[in-house]
Amino acid sequence: MKTPRAFYQPLAIGAPMPLRELPVRVERMIHFVPPHLDKLRAKVPDLARQVDVVLGNLEDAIPADQKLAARRGFIEMAKATDFGDTGLWTRINALDSPWMLDDVVEIVGAIGDKLDVVMVPKVQGPWDIHYVDQLLAQLEAKGGVRKPILIHAILETAEGVKNVEAIATASPRMHGMSLGPADLAASRGMKTTRVGGGHPDYVVLADAAGDAPRAAFQQDLWHYTVAKMVDACMAAGIKPFYGPFGDFSDGAACEAQFRNAFLMGCVGAWSLHPSQIDIAKRVFSPRPEEVAMAKRILDAMPDGTGAVMIDGKMQDDATWKQAKVIVDLARQVAARDGETPHGL
Numbered sequence: 001m002k003t004p005r006a007f008y009q010p011l012a013i014g015a016p017m018p019l020r021e022l023p024v025r026v027e028r029m030i031h032f033v034p035p036h037l038d039k040l041r042a043k044v045p046d047l048a049r050q051v052d053v054v055l056g057n058l059e060d061a062i063p064a065d066q067k068l069a070a071r072r073g074f075i076e077m078a079k080a081t082d083f084g085d086t087g088l089w090t091r092i093n094a095l096d097s098p099w100m101l102d103d104v105v106e107i108v109g110a111i112g113d114k115l116d117v118v119m120v121p122k123v124q125g126p127w128d129i130h131y132v133d134q135l136l137a138q139l140e141a142k143g144g145v146r147k148p149i150l151i152h153a154i155l156e157t158a159e160g161v162k163n164v165e166a167i168a169t170a171s172p173r174m175h176g177m178s179l180g181p182a183d184l185a186a187s188r189g190m191k192t193t194r195v196g197g198g199h200p201d202y203v204v205l206a207d208a209a210g211d212a213p214r215a216a217f218q219q220d221l222w223h224y225t226v227a228k229m230v231d232a233c234m235a236a237g238i239k240p241f242y243g244p245f246g247d248f249s250d251g252a253a254c255e256a257q258f259r260n261a262f263l264m265g266c267v268g269a270w271s272l273h274p275s276q277i278d279i280a281k282r283v284f285s286p287r288p289e290e291v292a293m294a295k296r297i298l299d300a301m302p303d304g305t306g307a308v309m310i311d312g313k314m315q316d317d318a319t320w321k322q323a324k325v326i327v328d329l330a331r332q333v334a335a336r337d338g339e340t341p342h343g344l
């Protein structure tokens, strides 16, 4: 393991200093764009005003014969668009693919100063992060990139889940992690054919009571992994995200899945379809009534210590800290949306 001082040294002479703190940014939805499609690329300037992050996808869902067009299209849209405060990310191809090296070399060479985050799929362990970390440093140095490009890992292999803590702490470049339920299901040998969400067969049955029909309660297939990812990320000071929800026709189920993730600590999710932008915005911005309650707790305990009763419920130092998470987020969201904070 590296010493603390070495951990924060640039990995190439001339590369920018690694960040000690992540920039404070609202990233409720990471919106995926397939950059090989001219029609969708043309919408990017408008999109950049609606979403928190625009991501040019080069990996899965891009046909093999369109990989180079997608890379070129991403560079073109990055050059042509003023993203303002909206994040610009790309999902590169997997490390074992024939495209990954040129994805990174060409993109950092062309638009390294505009790129905020590289999303790395199918991360198996910290060694994958070390490789991308070193490569980015070399390319930053070569191209004179001034701020470090961050790395976001997709948690989507059984081995990655086993190594999640080591991945989260592999580099000061780590921005966060997203659950990748589709690849993870395949890697684990789960018996599903979906992109995220629940499954009607994953249930517990109510106790038998004579011959009465028994209620079945669907459970969340992703609970364990999201919890494990949130703990690994928050312990490392990086950000956890839910990933994709593939059934675009079922907004209610998408919202429920996103909300579970939000309640458990995730800060955002992917939007793969325009209808999911508003869902993510709604879910990952705290509700005004929650914010108002949190504000009452903060006001009742100005120095954050002691215990008070509010509406018959005990509040103490620990609920004060929970309330602070919600109020801080409400302020950041309001600043991002250009509104006065709801509920404050």
Ligand code: GLV
Pocket (backbone or CB within 6 Å): 060, 121, 154, 156, 179, 180, 181, 182, 183, 184, 195, 243, 244
């Ligand atoms: C995302 O990449 C997934 O595999 O779910």
Ligand code: MG
Pocket (backbone or CB within 6 Å): 060, 121, 154, 156, 180, 182, 183
């Ligand atoms: Mg995947």
